[in-house]
Amino acid sequence: MALDILTFGEALVEVMRTDIDQPLDQPSLFIGPYPSGAPFIFAVQAARLGARVGAVGAVGQDAFGKCLLDQLEADKVDARGVHVLPDYTTGVAFVGYKGDGSREFVFHARHAAAGQLAPEMLDKALFKGLKCLHIMGSTLSMHQQALQLGLRALEMAQDAGAKISFDPNIRPQLMSPDRARYAFAPFMEAADVLIPSEEELLLLGDAYSIDGVVQDMLEDKPDLVVVVTNGANGCTVMTQSTEFSIPGIGPMVMVDPINGYDVTEVDPTGAGDCFDAGFLTRWLAGDSPSDAAQFANACGALAVTVKGPMAGARTLAEVQSFMRENKPKEDEYED
Numbered sequence: 001m002a003l004d005i006l007t008f009g010e011a012l013v014e015v016m017r018t019d020i021d022q023p024l025d026q027p028s029l030f031i032g033p034y035p036s037g038a039p040f041i042f043a044v045q046a047a048r049l050g051a052r053v054g055a056v057g058a059v060g061q062d063a064f065g066k067c068l069l070d071q072l073e074a075d076k077v078d079a080r081g082v083h084v085l086p087d088y089t090t091g092v093a094f095v096g097y098k099g100d101g102s103r104e105f106v107f108h109a110r111h112a113a114a115g116q117l118a119p120e121m122l123d124k125a126l127f128k129g130l131k132c133l134h135i136m137g138s139t140l141s142m143h144q145q146a147l148q149l150g151l152r153a154l155e156m157a158q159d160a161g162a163k164i165s166f167d168p169n170i171r172p173q174l175m176s177p178d179r180a181r182y183a184f185a186p187f188m189e190a191a192d193v194l195i196p197s198e199e200e201l202l203l204l205g206d207a208y209s210i211d212g213v214v215q216d217m218l219e220d221k222p223d224l225v226v227v228v229t230n231g232a233n234g235c236t237v238m239t240q241s242t243e244f245s246i247p248g249i250g251p252m253v254m255v256d257p258i259n260g261y262d263v264t265e266v267d268p269t270g271a272g273d274c275f276d277a278g279f280l281t282r283w284l285a286g287d288s289p290s291d292a293a294q295f296a297n298a299c300g301a302l303a304v305t306v307k308g309p310m311a312g313a314r315t316l317a318e319v320q321s322f323m324r325e326n327k328p329k330e331d332e333y334e335d
Contacts, residue, residue, distance in 0.1 A: 002129025003078060004051040004284055006162075008122075008153060009039030009139030009146075010114040011057035011082060012091040012107075013064045014269070014309050024096045024104050033064050035071040036093060036309040037114065038136055038169070041270040045277035045299065045313035047075045051284070054126050056081030056153075058113040064090035065113070071310065081126055088113035095269070103268070110142065118145045119152040131284055133157035134276065135187055137168040141175035147183055154190055163284075165193040167276050168200045177203045189220075193283065195227045195276055214238045215253050225289045227279060227296075229272065234260035234297050234328070237289045258293040259328035261301040270309040275300035278319070298323045 015032035022028040035044075043055040055077055059065030061084050068090065072079045091114030096104040109115050117139070133153060140150045157164060166187045170180050181204055188194065188204060194217070198210055205213030214226050218240045226238040237256040278299030282292035298319050303312035314322070 001052060002131070003054045003126060004131045005043075005046050005134055005280060006054045006056070006081075006126055006130055006132075006153075006157070007039045007043055007134040007136070008056035008081070008117070008149065009136055010037045010091060010109055010117075010142065011040055011055075011059050011065075011068055012037040012093050012109060012114055013067050014093045014095055016095040016307070017097060020097050021099050022096055024094055024106055030094070033067050033092070034308045034310065035068040036269070037068075037091070038138055038270075038273050039134075040068065040072070040077075041273040041309050041313065042134060042136075042277045043077045044071065044075045044310050045270075045274040045303075046281050047077045048313050049277065049281040049299075049316045049319070051277075051281045052078070054078035054081055056121055056123075056126070056149075058083040058085050058088070058116050058121070060084070060088050060090040060113045061086040062090055064092065078126070081121065081123055083113075083121055085113045085116060088116060091115065097267075101265070101268070115142060117142065117149050119149045121149065122153055122156060124156065127156045127160040127162070130157060130160050130162040132163040132165055132280060134165040134280060135167070137166070137180065137184055137187075138171050138174065140183060140187070141171050141180065151186060154187060158190065163192040164190045165195065165276070165280055166191040167195040167272070168204060169272070170200050170203065180204065188217075191224065192221075193225045193227065193280065195229060195279065197229050201226075201228060210238075211253055211255075218253060225283070227289070227293055229275065230260075232260050232265075232301075234258050235275075235293050237293045239289055256290045256293075258290060258297055260297045261322075261326050262329055263301045263305050265304040267307045267309075267312070268304050270312065271300045271303040274303035274313050277313075294328070295319065295323070297328070298326075
């Protein structure tokens with residue numbers, strides 16, 4: 001059966017400190033491994049929401065690789081594209097949590113199985129009938145072969161008639177913003193759905209304001225949907241609107257702020273990945289961009305409420321129940 005969504009990238013497990021303010025350069029307790037890696041958190045969340053999802057990546061022939069593969073099997077994520085590399089160990093992210101809400105990371109990824117991404121890993125069968133390819137800039141930033149895999153996947157998806165979703169997810173420690181502006185250009189141009197933060201959109205655009213960047217994009221691609229994320233404060237959906245066309249100027253940018261939810265944050269890892277999955281599953285199911293974004297906000301909020309990168313990824317029924325029982329922030333303070 002054809003996939004609804006395909007993604008690719010770094011396959012990891014996560015090992016985390018048990019308590020707050022335990023620095024990674026000193027002995028203390030860890031808990032884990034937890035299956036992780038941004039594209040795989042995304043894939044698991046989309047699968048739990050009912051989408052048919054596949055992922056491409058690589059793990060080692062070891063216990064950590066089995067940990068991740070077992071999770072993908074449990075969530076019915078198509079793992080045909082996940083390669084087991086006997087000569088490499090599975091990638092690991094060590095995480096420490098600080099009292100101010102920030103995190104400290106030590107990654108074993110570039111020289112692990114996760115870092116061996118290459119175009120040859122792509123299987124044409126995964127693209128047959130595919131509805132949407134979801135691409136993350138953090139994966140493209142890993143190294144040149146990962147970027148080449150992304151370009152090849154983009155080409156194969158477009159040949160298959162699939163929609164393209166792109167989350168720039170800029171990581172300056174992996175790729176400078178100037179380099180990202182050039183490297184990400186083909187993905188920005190191809191995107192049907194673009195999910196950047198405000199800062200990322202300004203870094204990658206040619207204008208000095210969010211409206212200006214989006215207006216330029218919509219002139220080239222009127223059907224583009226831009227979802228500008230703002231963490232706990234929700235997001236803003238920006239699309240072309242013929243309803244507000246000005247004579248001599250043409251259609252204007254329709255801006256729809258979508259409010260977030262108040263929750264107690266336990267672990268922020270994976271919130272953006274769950275947001276992306278929530279938006280795409282509902283948008284592909286036929287929801288309006290604004291409705292899909294409200295659903296995505298709920299997915300992102302739920303993702304931070306428990307410890308573990310995939311533990312907060314909920315089912316469709318659970319997200320719908322949460323939305324019925326919790327009003328977005330703006331509504332809570334109405335008279």
